[in-house]
Amino acid sequence: MRLTVFGATGGVGQEIVRQARAAGHEVTAVVRDPARLPDGLRDTAPHTVVPLGDGAAVRAAVAGRDAVLSGLGARGRRAGGVAERLTGQVLRAMEAEGGGRLLVVSAAPLGPEPADEPFPDRVVRRLIGAVLKEVYADLARMEAALAASATDWTSVRPPKLTNGPLTGAYRTVVGGTPRSGRSLARADVAHAMLALIDDPSTVKQGVGVAY
Numbered sequence: 287m288r289l290t291v292f293g294a295t296g297g298v299g300q301e302i303v304r305q306a307r308a309a310g311h312e313v314t315a316v317v318r319d320p321a322r323l324p325d326g327l328r329d330t331a332p333h334t335v336v337p338l339g340d341g342a343a344v345r346a347a348v349a350g351r352d353a354v355l356s357g358l359g360a361r362g363r364r365a366g367g368v369a370e371r372l373t374g375q376v377l378r379a380m381e382a383e384g385g386g387r388l389l390v391v392s393a394a395p396l397g398p399e400p401a402d403e404p405f406p407d408r409v410v411r412r413l414i415g416a417v418l419k420e421v422y423a424d425l426a427r428m429e430a431a432l433a434a435s436a437t438d439w440t441s442v443r444p445p446k447l448t449n450g451p452l453t454g455a456y457r458t459v460v461g462g463t464p465r466s467g468r469s470l471a472r473a474d475v476a477h478a479m480l481a482l483i484d485d486p487s488t489v490k491q492g493v494g495v496a497y
Contacts, residue, residue, distance in 0.1 A: 293357030295322040301476035345379040353387040370427040394445040397463040444470040459494040467496020
């Protein structure tokens, strides 16, 4: 497949590029600073320097692609509208090209709380939600923009992200949230996103992923 990856210098984005290349896909990594790509990815994956404020450049990056994957989002507690603003630019570019397949990273609290969630997990969910309130509000606005768009989108919603190795041993719930899902490695988030590209049941859906 021909894939474009936004946020390719972030933790999830790097893993998407690495795994997609290893699977034989043609990958364009959209970056603002190519120097931030690790040497291995910079050597093997073509990259495009795209100012995300440049609509024509973003549109060129998504034109004719089989799928667009995004790891765009806040890097700390203060979101500053990053996910909503940057993903909105990608959406507008894709709609100008007639739509297409888009997969983005969101977060578990954007999904429904499992009916059988143990009490301690519910408490932790609420505490984390209070601490990261601004980040989750930004992601909620991003997901609202997805829902209003013409793209075939999927929002992948992991819990706490770690730097653990790829395992492939995670749970997915289309339209829901895995019970007691507390963490997931960025490598497995990337794996899930790539695996869901061709899954029609996940189009215009949020997908909970967790160990």
